[in-house]
Amino acid sequence: MRSFRQRRFGHARSEGEGSQPGTPPRSLVLALVLACASLMVLDQSGSVLDPARRAVGEVVGPAQSVTADVVRPIVEFPDRLERQDQLRADLAALEAENDDLRSKVRTSGLDRNRLAEYDGLTSAAEEIGAALVPARVIGIGASQSFSSTVTIDAGSDSGITPDLTVVNNDGLVGRVLRVTSTTATVLLIVDPDSAVGARVADDMELGFLTGRGDLGGDARLDLELVDQTVVPHKNDVVVTWGSSQGQSPYVSGVPVGEVVSVYSSVRETSQRAVVDPFVDFAALDLVGxxxxxxxxxxxxxIEADGSLR
Structure with missing residues (x-):
């Protein structure tokens, strides 16, 4: 009698004659080869599968498009953030540059005028033949009994003392009244209590200038000559007479203004000339x-030769 194992393998051999144990049946291999050949033929022809492919594409295509539209913003989000940060940085840089350009345009006139004043002050030092400490007007107003004064941003720390001459690039401004360590008060020549020794440049006649108290376009000075018989002429230039010390309160030879008219004082039986000052006292800025x-x-x-020390 055969054992269970003998019966099993003996039965297998009866079903597939000549096959080795563990190999697939010949019928299965033949079916697979025929299926592969059929698929290759169908794929080559394409006409049979095209409708199916189109049907699948029509169903799957919109779904893929929707999925891509949904996923794309998520995928591109980090890059978009980086681009926005860069755009913000570029915008901030452009705004800063525009602000700087607008500021330069707004102040270009001021810078140009101050540069011209400084150049004029250098020329004034050469013409006067004296050293100048540059300073800017920082205030205007009355000082004690005087009505026409300005405050400058230089004082004793800058080497300034009372009774020094103050000029700008146009001519005589006034004299120093008092000083602190960092500021000084300047009495303008248009003040009614100001008296300046002057001479008419053309004939060297001596006289005294007094102010009328005006600071605007109507600022005028009155010139009374020592020799009452001399009558100044219109457009005569008037300069400072100068003190015996040569430095205070007024140095000699500083332009003051020009004669615009002459009138007679019946009460005082004298001739007086009206002088239009060269300095615009309503627009004082840089002085020396x-x-x-x-x-x-x-x-x-600024030294007398125009050099800086």
Whole structure:
């Protein structure tokens, strides 16, 4: 009698004659080969599968498009954030540059005028033959009994003392009244209590200038000559007479203004000339205080030769 194992393998051999144990039946291999050949033929022809492919594409295509539209913003989000940050940075840089350009345009006139004033002050130092401490007008107003004064941003620390001549690039401004360590009060020549020794440049006649108290376009000075018989002429230039010390309160030879008219004072039986000052007192900015050469100062000093020290 055969065992269970003998019966099993003996039965298998009866079903597939000549096959080895563990190999697939010949019928299965033949079916697979025929299926592969059929698929290759169908794929080559294409006409049979095209409708099916189109049907699948029509169903799957919109779904793929929707999915791509949904996924794309998520995928591109980091790049979009980076681009937005860069755009914000570029925009901020452009705005800063525009602000800087607008500021330069707004202040270009001021810078140009101040540069011209500084150049004029350098020329004034050469013409006067004296050293100048540059300063800017920072205030205007009355000082004690005087009505026409200005405050400048230079004081004793800059080598300034009372009774020094103050000029700008146009001519005589006034004299220093008093000083602090960092500021000084300047009495303008248009003040009614101001008296300036002057001479008519053409004939060297001496006289005295007094102010009328006006600071605007109507600012005028009255000139009374020492020799009452001399009558100044219109357009005669008037300059400072100068003190015996040569430095205070007014140095000699500083342009003051020009004669615009002459009138007679019946009460005083004298001739007087009206002088239009060269300096525009309503637009004072940069001035120079005449100091002795070699004065110690906390700022650059313009020497008589136009150099800086």
């Amino acid at each position: 205080v005449v100091v002795p050469s070699g004065t110690r100062s906390d700022r650059a000093v």
